[in-house]
Amino acid sequence: MTTMGTTDESLRQDLARRGVHVTSLESLYNWGRAHSLWPLQFGLACCAIEMIAATMARHDLARFGAEVFRPSPRQADLMIVAGTVTKKMAPMVVRLYNQMANPKYVIAMGACAISGGPFREGYNVLRGIDRYLPVDLYIPGCPPRPEALLHGVIRLQELIRGEKLSGPGRSRAADPAVPGEYPIPNYGPAGLRPPFNPDLWQPPSDPDAAPDDGSDAVTPRETTA
Amino acid sequence: MRKLKQLPGVGLLKGMLVTGRNFFGSYRNPRRLVTVSYPEQRLLLPESSRNFPFLVYDGNDSVEGLRCVACKTCERECPSGAIRIVQARDENGRPAKHPERFEIGIDACMGCQICAEVCPFDAIKMDSDYEHAATGRTRPMVHNKLRLAKSNTYYHRIKPREAAEVDARLEMERFRKEEARRKREEAARMKKEAAAKAAAAKPEAPENS
Amino acid sequence: MTDPDRLLSLLEAGLPGSAGRVRRWTNPGPSGQDALLVDPDAALEVALFLRDHPELQLDYCSNVTGVDWLPREVTESVTTTETVGGETKEVTKKVTRTEPGYLEAVYHLYSVALRHGPVILRLRAAGREAPAPLPSLTPVWRSAEFQEREIFDLYGISFSGHPDLRRLLLWDEFEGHPMRKDYVAPDEDGLPAIETAAAKGEANR
Amino acid sequence: MNLTRAAPWPAGTAPFADPGETELLELSLGPQHPSTHGVFRMNALLDGETVVRLQPVFGYLHRNHEQLAERMSYLASMPFTDRLDYFCSLTNNWAYALTVEKLAGLEVPERAEYLRVILAELTRLQNHTVFLGFLLGDMGAWGSVLMYGFRQRDAVLDLFEALTGSRMMCDYLRFGGCRCDLPPGWAAAARLVVDSYPGFLDEMEQLLTENEILRARTMGIGGVEAKRLVNAGVSGPLLRAAGLSHDLRKVDRYGIYDRFSFRIPLGEKGDVYDRLMIRLLEMRESLNILDSALRDLPEGPVINPQAKLRNFRPPAGEAYGRIESPKGELGFYLISDQSPQPYRYRVRPPSLINLTLLEEMCVGAKIADVMVILGSIDIVLGEVDR
Known part of the structure; x- marks a missing residue:
């Protein structure tokens, strides 16, 4: 073998x-x-309703073996961060992640979980959960349709199937150098301290720069003449 | 309603009956057979369904044919501040009527379609495509000009009724503009002719005197 | 029934001496919702009167909110009589003065029993400095409890007589009142990451 | 032999301490808890299983909605109102549009008023439908009722999507009317959904109303007398369950609600059972309204031609508008200083204010009943914390 x-x-x-x-x-x-992803039963805002809709009869997340929503983080191995993570809530989200058993995955569902979304200018909204947690998959949308979540779960299954368990490039869970727990931020006088986990996320060096300089390589200019 | 006049347990049984009807019905009753096996089957989305915006281009070239004139109306009105436009400049450094860069961060876009609503040129429309899950955040989540550009044919395919209306409206506008230009030219020509006639009738032009 | 003039006359009849302490505030817009500007000292008395008067029965306090009015420059023309060289004449001058800012609490009252409303009460705090005190109307209408706490949290009006005045939405360590017009959230991305639990070598759980 | 009461322990052998000596237990429920309907937290003080004190803790979904709205144009706030009570985006839209129309003195064409009524009642239907599912989930019947509810709700959401383009975040109303007219065939599809609803409600009633377990869990729990509810600003189905006929559709007669005949269902005791029944009955009345509104829907424009989409600056002044949202009285308070942004933008959230008496409803009840009481209030955290 x-x-x-x-x-x-x-x-x-x-x-x-x-x-x-x-x-x-x-x-x-x-x-x-x-095929046996057990998500944490944990919803933050609007996206959680679409997440519930994805588990219901019409979309039936059970077809992918991911319908066993566990209320306890100890029994879950997929965290779907569905909704706006506020600064007041972020320490709890990190704590829940820390309490989950390895191997564990994080899906950031919806604009708010990815970047703070439309609310990101506010004083109490975290600009993306990837500041504190390693996110495996981002599903944009506000909220993403249930099908978009299903698409994300399928993508995640592909990722998991392609994971290596040993050698270089092995999966995060199999790598002893990668921590399974991340520090929990504290409440500060105007936000969270630290504002991000520098091991996971760094502020962009030039926020005005084009995010996609080699863009032509991604989408070629279409000419059918 | 508050007092039950029946044997205890009957209410439970009635409830069980409903559950049973749903259970067995979900094998044959089409009203209860609602599951759509997503990747293989898909729900037929209605025409108005929207998710993220895209830019429409006419003709064959996805850059030259863009309807967008970089007026930045959508950028100002976007409630989530997800649009960024840099206006192009021609070789003399004057602002040109097309965008140099047009970026929509779909990690912040909330698909409210206000950009499509306020656009005076029918250049930005809402797509119904929803499969955007990605493992990264910077590159896949920022749609640039080339990725946003989709042909009018595509627009007709996803929203036939709306696209036909837009085309008719644009055609009408083009016609009106053409008409106005023709009238203007006509008027200019008439004026010129009248001036020439006047000059012919009065050979002693002022420059001679 | 909720015409402010009628309310004022009822108040004057029921609470003698309230005429100087409750004034009419006219809404310039087309909604026609005028308000009563109530002196903070008289607020509790007036509120109880409005709630219990049989003709008013304003038993339902729908909405309580804070408003932050920044100091603003007002330019107005002032006409004075001046005597220049023995000749008296009227001189019109443009004078610019700064009106001090203040915090305001607005109460929208309705009557569920008599189905009328809204009657709007405006309470103005003396200034914008941190403990801007106003009397709490929670003893009169319990519905003000969370809303006054929210105003305390986001605007910094401290309501005296409130049974449980704490921050409602933000955490206790938060400094400042973010709904104020001059609040600027610090840009956190530029900050160096200090005092991380990781730096101290402890991952608390 | 009496089986229901155990024989007393022989003296001196009781395995537990004397009940008089129990310690009070502090328990934090939430913010991550399967039945707090989102990120809601309650700090409870328990004596055994009985609640002695209970304090709600808010702010875990405080998204600065009001501050953001004061920094953007009136139109740009419309999609944000969708995200307040994310089950009922269209009634939120309506409350906001109604207030701005008061603020600016805008008229609404008749067809748009009809569309608003139709959409608001459909919203009420789907909100109450999933409410049943979530409440039963709080009682332990997680799954079936919620699944039936979502199946029925999807039919309504399909209508919303066909008209507005989005399932949940409709962003459909505009100041002075509606954004677009009905697509072809929509009214017929809506008629089909409305006609299929009574069958669903019959099924739900058969499933729920006589169920002995449900009755035991809900009767006599969480009731507070109507007078105190009014004083605490509680509104909506909770107030009507306590027997007080107060529905803004009848009191304020906003929109064109005076043209429809419908009854206001009233409860007797205001306990959880009454709240559940009120919602079931309200759905029947909504169906009546929908029936006549779909029948009488007039032709005409859907938006006031004077309404401006861009550069909208209402005259200086202020306005408070409120509607009967499915959760209760949803109000908006706006102050305009003639600039394109509102100077003050305030949402009067029914979900938050309905929680004022949560402690009084829960004290003396068992800890398991707290979830049921909370579920019967029907809160949405997006609106509680904004």
């Missing part, structure tokens, strides 16, 4: 067609994890 990582892909597919399924321990493990 340990050599399966080096088995070439075409041979594996060929065998699968003949009814012989060969897999590595790693991908079997990841396959199991990806």
